[in-house]
């Protein structure tokens with residue numbers, strides 16, 4: 047199968063990678079690396095679980111350092127929300143991943159850092175504030191809620207503390 051690069055339009059080969067998620071089951075990762083510009087597209091599809099392609103909304107309270115290890119699968123259709131940080135990550139094709147809460151925070155951190163380079167004044171202060179909040183959460187000194195809403199049912203947060211809404 048072939049995939050068209052969203053950045054430069056070149057064609058790349060789509061690779062399939064079976065993936066075992068601990069305490070959950072099987073998933074399939076799709077990876078396409080553009081031969082022209084190097085842009086990497088990834089997506090994920092869950093093969094285990096009882097999702098049956100139904101919309102699912104997962105919520106988990108992150109309140110300790112251990113919670114950072116909670117496993118997170120986000121498909122291209124998954125919308126991520128962290129109300130305490132005022133962060134919303136809209137679904138985007140080619141941006142699926144299998145990671146942890148810490149990995150999600152790292153992505154947010156990187157995005158805010160990149161953004162804050164080009165802004166001044168109130169927006170810059172806001173970005174710095176978010177980065178400090180993330181540091182507090184990572185140190186276990188503050189808590190946050192992580193929400194993932196996915197109409198395709200291919201996202202999941204895995205753990206005993208996780209609440210699921212259909």
Ligand SMILES: [Zn+2]
Pocket residue numbers: 051052053054055056080081082083084085
């Ligand atoms: Zn490209």
